[in-house]
Every structure is written in structure tokens, then in C-alpha cells.
Amino acid sequence: MALALRKRQPATPDLQSRLLPMVLGENALSAASHLRILDFGRANRVSLTFYSELSCRLQVLDASETLIAKAKAIRAAAEDDTPVEVTADDFDAAFPEITQQGFDLVLLWDMINLVPARALPALFGFIQRHANDGFRGHGFMLHKRNVESAVRHLGITNAATLRVVGTDPASLFLHSRKYVNDCMEPMTIDHGVLHSDGRLEFLFRGTSGT
């Protein structure tokens, strides 16, 4: 019986983050008032349990399906030689549920890898439009082509530990740190940790925090 129960444990081990504690750790939170968090990921029991211990307003975008559809449309247009221009307004139209401004923390998770390179400036323009000047952001950038073609849905067990609560098959786009950094101007990537699975975990910040 005990053996059978043990076999049902999730196969994916928890992920350890060195960067999230900088924005969700005890020291960071003790300095914060009511946080406004923009979460591009999918709502899940693990994360909600974590968030419920914070004083925050959480906006959940569950963006993966929308971004996958957008990437397909961009790819199809490119194949037809149709000029493709993606703007921040396109992202606003794709996520009409965002009605508020002034987010302090933006959690991209894997979602940046669903966005083609040409659309990244628009994505960051969209983020900047809805965030505080000095906001912080976090994400995982696909750095090496040795990762499964799937987008992960991550839950926050605690500020330093993430759990993969689900995956969806998806075509992922490789991005380089330099290109992403150039795309997000005037925001900047200020921390990066390369994980063994080829993903670069990164923190970025808005303009007035420097």
C-alpha cells in the first residue's frame, strides 16, 4: 500500500529558484505594502495557497493559450509574406481583463518563450504600460534548444521553490539574453541564472529602480 502510494508521487522534482526570493522572499515582502502582482501563468492550488499568505492583489492572465494562438497567427502571416507588426495595443486587445495599472511584480514564467522574437518589444511595451516605473519582473528564457516542446505551468510552493503543476505542448522560441534586454529597453535584466535544462531564469526591472 505504501509502495503504491509512493509511486503516485509526481515525477517532476521541484525547481529551486535563487532569484524569486529577491522579490518574494521575507526580506522583500517585509518592505512591501499591498503588492500588485501580474501573473502570466495559470492559476493553481499551489500558487494560490502561497499568495493567500501575502497581502496582495493578484491578476492571473493564464496567457499561454492566447500567446500560442498569437504566435501561430504571426507565423502564418510571415509564411504568406504578409508584413507583421505587433504592437502593445495588440496585447492589450488580447488581454482585455487587465483593467488596472501599477503592478509591482510581473511573473512571466515560461510565457516569453511562446512569443516570437519580433513580438517581444510589443510584449514588454504592454508590460511597461501596466506596471510601476520601478516594478520587478521574473521569467524563464529558453536559452538552449534542449528543452521539451512544452510550456510549463508552475506553482509557487515557497519563494524559492517551484512545482510544475502541468504542461501543454507548444512550439517554443529561443531567445538570447542580449536580444531580450534590447527589446525591453528602457527596462533591464539585472540578474540571470542558467538552469541545467537550458532555461535562463532572469529578473528584470522598470526604469526608476536604478
Place this chain on the structure above:
Amino acid sequence: MFERKSSKTGLPPEAPPKASETPPVAERKPAPTPPKVSEATAMIGAKVKVTGDIESSEDLLIEGEVNGTVKLADNELVIGNSGRVQANIEAKTIRIEGEVQGDIVGQERVVITTTGNVQGNVSSPRVMLEDGGRFKGSIDMGGPAKGTTAQPRPTSSTPVQQETKPADQKAPAHQAGGKAG
């Protein structure tokens, strides 16, 4: 339009009668049992569509379609598996097994079950999402005193390379910007 679900009004277990009170067998009658009002649940059936405002002072189960507003003062609202609600809803406790589009106020708690799908803004002291439940929107979390539970647990197992600029470490997210609210 409103169907009443069978309430749990079964007979209470009968205590063995005292010998002095035991009537002859032919005279025994079942004791009348008043319905327990608190356990009664009004129900909107799966084939019912309601457009307008609903107010109720008893528990309500919605299996049909509702467009408008739903307000229960001190009672439980359940959006059943087949329920589809496009409405702002307010109740003491809210359990969502179907689909809801609208703003949700749960005075005590809101539960989105494994089959639940919510798009809207949730305000409640306790919001629970079961595995498989979907939610898109915003939630206001009160939380306890800041910094009491989100403990970092540093580890060195997974990352293989660090490209940290030490100068930035002392400025966590929320100190940096002019936060609203």
C-alpha cells in the same frame, strides 16, 4: 422556474421510548418532523435560463443559466456542474463547479472546484482552487502580517551558473517603485 431540491428532512433517529410512555402498538404513529429550513436549497434546474436579478435568503444551487446578478445575504451559493452564470455574484460561501463570468464576492470563502471555470474578479477572505479548476482574473488577498510566511529556502542544487550583479541585490521589487494603493 425555481425547483426545490429535496431537503434533508428525514426522520431523526428515534430514542427508545421509556417503558411508562410506550403506547400500545396499534396506537403508535410517527412523530411529525418539521422541515429543517436551514438545509433547504432552492435550485435553478439545468434547463432553466434566468435573466435578471436573483436575491435569496436560503441556499441556492444553480444548474442552469443565469444572466444578471445573484445575491444571497447569508447563505451558500453553488454553481453546479452544468451551471453557466454571467453575473456579479455575492454570497456567504460560494462553490463553483460550472462556469462563471463576473465579479464574485464571497463573505467567507470561494471555492473553485476541479470542474470550475471562472473569469472575473474575486474578493473573499479565503479563495480555494482545486486541482484542475480554471481561474482568470484578479483576486484580492488579505493575508497575514507581511513577511511572516513566505520563507525563502535557498538551495544550490539546480542552477549551474549565476550571472548576478551584486549591486542590485539590495533593491527588492517593491522597494523600488512608487507603488499605488
